[in-house]
Amino acid sequence: MRIICRPTFHRVALLHTTARNHxxxxxxxxxxxxxxxxxxxxxxxxxxxxxxxxxxxxxxxxxxxxxxxxxxxxxxxxxxxxxxxxxxxxxxxxxxxxxxxxxxxxxxxxxxxxxxxTGETGERPTKYVWNILGMKQFYRLKQHLIPKHLNTKWKQRHLFGYGGHAVRKFQKLYREKLWNEKRRAQNREKNAVISLLKKFPNVDIDTLKEKYPSVDMDKIFRSRKVKFLRVASRYE
The missing domain is CATH 1.20.58 (Methane Monooxygenase Hydroxylase; Chain G, domain 1)
Structure with missing residues (x-):
């Protein structure tokens, strides 16, 4: 007769704590x-x-x-x-x-x-698309279970492409707005340079060029506002 001794396991729960529930x-x-x-x-x-x-x-x-x-x-x-x-x-x-x-x-x-x-970044691929207002925007590509030509909900939410008189008018006004903002910024920098030249005739021209790179200094010194200043002859 063979006697098999099996180890006994005590049912002991490990001690654990949880956060208090408020x-x-x-x-x-x-x-x-x-x-x-x-x-x-x-x-x-x-x-x-x-x-x-x-x-x-x-x-x-x-x-x-x-x-x-x-x-x-x-x-x-x-x-x-x-x-x-x-x-x-x-x-x-x-x-x-x-x-x-x-x-x-x-x-x-x-x-x-x-x-x-894999040799890739792992980020979702993106591409440029034209929205309904005729402006470029980033679109993140995504996998869909339904094919594109059958996915009506996706077509309703993602409207790409543009056309029509209203869109062309909007683009014209939008470009005009951007140009006006750029022109105002250039005028502000130009007036700032002229003001500095009037207050400080001996100002360093290279420093002005570095601080205001978009301002044409030759055009500034040929203008009437600084034509009779001593800084003009020094610059020339």
């Missing part, structure tokens, strides 16, 4: 900060610091920042509803900047991985 109070700040006009906070996470962290740490930090952003936006909305001042509103900007830096670091790692494995 229900909807998770979306609000600590009560001790409600009546404060200013709350002490730190700076945002820099990209160089995030590059030293692992993917798991970045994943955890992302959700911590996401929870913090939701809490701050909830508190901001509550303060606006109560016509009260939201303390330290720059906290939202710092959280958003940190999340943006995390996205930058993750995109860098994905691009490096795909470049090594």
């Amino acid at each position: 229900d909807l109070m998770e979306f609000f700040d600590d009560e001790k900060n409600w009546n404060k006009n200013k709350i002490q906070h730190g700076r945002s996470w820099k990209a160089d610091e995030l590059r030293n962290k692992s993917n798991e740490d970045l994943h955890k930090l992302w959700y911590v920042l996401l929870k913090e952003r939701n809490m701050l936006m909830t508190m901001e909305h509550a303060c606006n509803e109560a016509y009260e001042l939201f303390p330290s509103p720059e906290r939202i900007d710092k959280v958003q900047e940190s999340m943006k830096n995390i996205e930058t670091v993750v995109r860098e790692r994905n691009e490096a991985y795909y470049q090594l494995e």
